[in-house]
Amino acid sequence: MEKPYLVIEWNDTETDATGWLVIHNFVKGYTSGGIRMHPQVTRQEVEHLAKTMAYKYVASESTTTGGCKGGIAYDYKASDAKEVLRRFVIAMMPYINSDTTDVSASLGEDLGTSYHDVLNVFKEFDFDLPITKSMKQDETVQKGINDYNELLKTKIDGLFLDHAVTGYGVAFSADEAWNLKGGNTNARVVIQGFGSVGASCALKLEQLGYKIVGISDANLLVTCPEGLDVNKLIESKNEYGEMDQASFEPHYVVQSNSEWLDVDCDIVIPAALENAVNGENAHKIKVDLVVEAANNPISKEGDDMLREKGVDIVNDFIANLGSIRFYDAILFGLIEPETQAVIDDIDTLCRKNVRKLFSEAAKKQAYQRNIAKQLFKPSISDTPGPEKSMPL
Numbered sequence: 001m002e003k004p005y006l007v008i009e010w011n012d013t014e015t016d017a018t019g020w021l022v023i024h025n026f027v028k029g030y031t032s033g034g035i036r037m038h039p040q041v042t043r044q045e046v047e048h049l050a051k052t053m054a055y056k057y058v059a060s061e062s063t064t065t066g067g068c069k070g071g072i073a074y075d076y077k078a079s080d081a082k083e084v085l086r087r088f089v090i091a092m093m094p095y096i097n098s099d100t101t102d103v104s105a106s107l108g109e110d111l112g113t114s115y116h117d118v119l120n121v122f123k124e125f126d127f128d129l130p131i132t133k134s135m136k137q138d139e140t141v142q143k144g145i146n147d148y149n150e151l152l153k154t155k156i157d158g159l160f161l162d163h164a165v166t167g168y169g170v171a172f173s174a175d176e177a178w179n180l181k182g183g184n185t186n187a188r189v190v191i192q193g194f195g196s197v198g199a200s201c202a203l204k205l206e207q208l209g210y211k212i213v214g215i216s217d218a219n220l221l222v223t224c225p226e227g228l229d230v231n232k233l234i235e236s237k238n239e240y241g242e243m244d245q246a247s248f249e250p251h252y253v254v255q256s257n258s259e260w261l262d263v264d265c266d267i268v269i270p271a272a273l274e275n276a277v278n279g280e281n282a283h284k285i286k287v288d289l290v291v292e293a294a295n296n297p298i299s300k301e302g303d304d305m306l307r308e309k310g311v312d313i314v315n316d317f318i319a320n321l322g323s324i325r326f327y328d329a330i331l332f333g334l335i336e337p338e339t340q341a342v343i344d345d346i347d348t349l350c351r352k353n354v355r356k357l358f359s360e361a362a363k364k365q366a367y368q369r370n371i372a373k374q375l376f377k378p379s380i381s382d383t384p385g386p387e388k389s390m391p392l
């Protein structure tokens with residue numbers, strides 16, 4: 001279960017883009033994950049992300065879904081990025097929507113891609129959500145698909161629900177961990193990234209009484225020791241999660257985004273890049289809580305340094321499971337299909353997992369990441385096929 005079940009490499013016929021679909025495991029013929037696009041994507045990164053997805057489904061209490069990931073090495077801002085994404089999705093179609101085997105890899109959005117664009121390709125092929133043959137015959141799942149599509153149109157706090165769920169889950173996780181540590185109120189938070197996840201996390205933490213004192217995006221770092229106005233920054237950000245300097249208050253300070261770990265704060269939340277905390281910069285971390293909103297945002301060297309320093313962490317597949325829990329809980333009818341019920345469910349699950357993580361880590365005097373890998377290790381890896389058709 002440490003090696004991926006399947007790795008498929010794709011070379012675009014019209015550009016120099018290369019991509020991979022990595023399926024870490026299937027559960028009942030089903031596996032799910034997003035598609036990432038940026039110029040530095042590697043096969044190794046996609047394999048690592050697919051594995052993280054498998055753990056994340058276990059942490060989400062899913063009994064129906066394995067972990068996979070798509071990755072495309074291409075500039076997500078290029079004028080033809082959407083066509084490249086479309087050709088990648090089409091190339092992977094036999095694994096996404098198969099009528100000959102009871103198998104489906106459900107692909108959604110990740111860094112550099114939007115769910116809407118992925119969905120448009122599915123529509124060309126006449127389906128809404130990729131599911132297995134058994135799922136197509138299941139009334140609960142059919143209702144779940146409709147409910148999910150309806151919920152995608154709803155908003156909370158001005159954000160589309162699917163753009164809120166992950167960041168809110170990160171915020172609930174950070175809040176639970178901070179409370180368990182006996183942290184002070186009004187704690188100061190720095191966040192790397194202001195996309196779907198970074199922005200919604202900042203907003204929920206602000207609602208919970210935290211001060212967001214620094215946010216970085218692909219272009220800059222903006223700081224304010226008294227707290228940034230998160231709503232105003234969200235209103236003015238563009239589709240790539242980049243803030244508009246014209247909306248900044250005169251007392252905000254703008255610096256290079258590479259200085260994000262120099263900001264004086266209590267909690268650090270990497271919500272953008274892989275290996276954002278690494279052997280070169282981990283020494284700058286002076287806080288004793290890091291919450292991983294991005295997938296795999298801390299390199300092995302960076303992680304060793306944080307562990308030695310005694311920094312507490314809430315790792316990625318516990319903190320950022322919001323969107324997959326939303327999808328699973330609605331698709332399989334685990335909760336009421338209502339906007340607030342989705343948020344409450346993520347609130348409850350994230351806090352429960354963080355309490356379990358911190359209490360086990362304290363009991364065993366061990367680093368949280370090692371404990372998380374024991375607590376949420378995937379134990380199922382089906383060989384999919386007709387003989388595996390089974391009731392959900």
Ligand SMILES: NC(=O)c1ccc[n+]([C@@H]2O[C@H](COP(=O)([O-])OP(=O)(O)OC[C@H]3O[C@@H](n4cnc5c(N)ncnc54)[C@H](O)[C@@H]3O)[C@@H](O)[C@H]2O)c1
Pocket residue numbers: 109110111112113162166192193194195196197198216217218219240241242257271272273274293294295320321323
């Ligand atoms: N979207 C989800 O529901 C979801 C779920 C789980 C995990 N994640 C993970 O969270 C991370 C962010 O995802 P997202 O959906 O918010 O992506 P996004 O594409 O919406 O936003 C990415 C953000 O990162 C910023 N960024 C890029 N380069 C940067 C740099 N050098 N310094 C600082 N910021 C930089 C961008 O400007 C943007 O604000 C990814 O690792 C993704 O895999 C996302």
